[in-house]
Each structure stands twice: as structure tokens, then as C-alpha cells.
Amino acid sequence: RCSSPMGAHTxxxxxxxxxxxxSASSAACSEMGFAPSLLCxxxxxxxxxxxxxxxxxxxxxxxxxxxxxxxxxxxARATLEVCQ
Numbered sequence: 001r002c003s004s005p006m007g008a009h010t011x012x013x014x015x016x017x018x019x020x021x022x023s024a025s026s027a028a029c030s031e032m033g034f035a036p037s038l039l040c041x042x043x044x045x046x047x048x049x050x051x052x053x054x055x056x057x058x059x060x061x062x063x064x065x066x067x068x069x070x071x072x073x074x075x076a077r078a079t080l081e082v083c084q
Contacts, residue, residue, distance in 0.1 A: 042060070
């Protein structure tokens with residue numbers, strides 16, 4: 001068992017900074033069916049499929065997070081706990 005109440009996977013994700021930060025409209029986006037981890041590249045792909053002028057694409061763009069290639073990110077340390 002893990003000693004962390006959040007679980008090792010969530011803790012690692014928080015340490016590495018890969019979980020999205022909550023925004024003011026995160027509840028509204030969630031109600032529309034968009035996941036907090038939605039990347040803007042997914043909205044672009046949606047626009048290519050259904051048409052970039054579609055209202056759904058506009059809503060998607062308001063709820064997405066910019067894609068991050070990880071360039072320039074440095075971490076002082078990370079802790080990985082393996083639970084069995």
C-alpha cells in the first residue's frame with residue numbers, strides 16, 4: 001500500500017507538473033464535457049474534422065490548455081514511490 005493519501009500516480013504527476021491547473025471556467029468546461037487535460041491541438045484536429053468555424057470548436061478552444069513540448073522545463077527533483 002502507498003503511504004500517500006493521494007496515491008503514487010497523482011503525487012508523481014503533481015511533482016512533475018503535468019496536471020493542469022484549475023481555471024475560472026473549469027467547471028463550465030467540465031459541464032460541456034471537456035476534460036481538464038484537453039489540449040488545444042485536439043481542438044485543432046476537431047476543427048479539421050467538423051470545420052473550424054463550428055461553435056463546438058470555439059468552445060473547445062476556450063477550454064483547452066496550450067500544448068507544451070516540455071522544452072525549457074527543469075525540475076530540482078522528483079520522487080517516485082512504487083506501491084505493491
